[in-house]
Amino acid sequence: MATNISARGKDYPQWYLDVIKAGDLADHSPVRGCMVIKPHGYGVWELIQSQLDARFKATGHVNAYFPLFIPMSFLAKEAKHVEGFAMECAVVTHSGLEPDGKGGLKPKGPLEEALIVRPTSETVIGHTYAQWVQSWRDLPILVNQWANVVRWEMRTRLFLRTMEFLWQEGHTAHETPEEAEAETRRMLDVYAEFAESVLAIPVVKGEKSESERFAGADRTYCIEAMMQDGKALQSGTSHNLGQNFSKAFDIKFQTRDQKVSHVWTTSWGVSTRLIGGVIMTHSDDEGLVLPPKVAPVLIAIVPIYKKPEEREAVTQYAKELVTRLGGQFTDPAGNLVANPEMLTATLPTGQRIILDLRDGLRPPEKYFHWEQRGVPLRMEVGPRDLEAKKVMVVERPTRTKAPLEFASLDSAWLSATSARLQADMLKRARDLRTSRTFRCDSYSDFQARLDAGGFFLMHWDGTNETEAKIKEETKATIRCIPFVDQLDTADGPVSLREPGTDPVSGRPSQGRVIYARAY
């Protein structure tokens, strides 16, 4: 039992913070609401980036970079957009500093036009695309950028909501509304596939209700995940922006039939919030649990020895093991200079195998060290294993431990094992979600059960008023109107398409939506 981590059941928010700390993922910064992403946490982000980026490239997108600063006037051009983001903008009003006469500093020269720090980049990109697009032959534009953005939040939580966060934002422009819609849906599919196969987070694809829609979008689609406490996490969004931004920024083109039209744009993004999702989906009371595909350290090898001869023999054995598994020590001689007590080998995926040769730490301490950092596989090699030509392999998600034949461990074994762990984690998360998804036909029943968490499949009359009333009274919102026709619940599959009655308003409903409290 890890003593530095609160139990999930006792204090979930504290558990979350404890896991981040013990997992060495991030620290608070001197500035409120911002975080320092530590190397291990950033390693998770890099794996997210590289695997998502490959998917973007495979769908025809290219990367570019747009500026951090946006003229304040740009934001004003799209009415809904201003309304949505005005309150969360950081504003730059001065350049330079000068002494304030009291030993400190004060801002010096006021700017002619204030700049905002991007909360998202639709406006500056809209302005740019207006210059890029002349003809239908210039379309589509399929651009993505990896960037940081700033939103002045009142309440923050590490990874889930920080004032500055890292994300990617795709911005595309199209000739027709159909194309824009297809792009919006296609990227949502990419996110869903990514969440499930890479992060092992099961998600529900759906559309946001009007009140949850992105400021300036015609339609917002999302993937919604359920965390272990039963709360929902919006894990990715894809927006069909229609012609709202193209009209605001005058992105016009000459059509195939010699007319002039505004382009149809989309935007879509996921952020470092996904790391919070990974933590809250998979980790346990012992600490962080990472899916193999996003584990910066895939394997930690702990040697066991008493005498110097044993240390030598066991180390040699472990190094052979690393090589068999496909790991390459950065130094061809097999000796990493950076930290001889923590030998690092690199796998083709960019992930690492660490051979933990720290003296003075006993094996159990090393077990805990790597366990708390979520390392999926731990291998223990000692004189007995060497003798028997075996390796003790421990799987982090289940903490199962088994002696395996040295000869059976190779890169093929590693791929297969990673894939199995990955699949098991997804299944486990999906089963948990199913067990906490409920059909619900009565508002009082809903209110009574909401505190226990979960997704509630309830009829909705489609009005803002009903949703607002529920939000007001219960803090739960419509997470999405799912695309699928039915969802698995604790009591079996439930159809979302059968007409019924909204239990709150008593009005007719076309189908069920997901209600939940959300992060």
Add this chain to the structure above:
RNA sequence: CGGGGCGUAGCUCAGCCUGGUAGAGCGCUUGCUUUGGGAGCAAGAAGUCGGAGGUUCAAAUCCUCUCGCCCCGACCA
């Protein structure tokens, strides 16, 4: 931004009520003994008590302000 809680060594906290000049455990460093699920002994290093004012001969302790974190509300990826 409103309500509640909390800031003392890297971490967890005691000391504060009743002012007298800083402690414990863990961690860290070094050495020896150890090493198959959080080791033992010994010797060390480490805190302007979140910050700024004030009261006082004297402030971690009392007062005021401020900053940060956590929880709850209004907003959001």
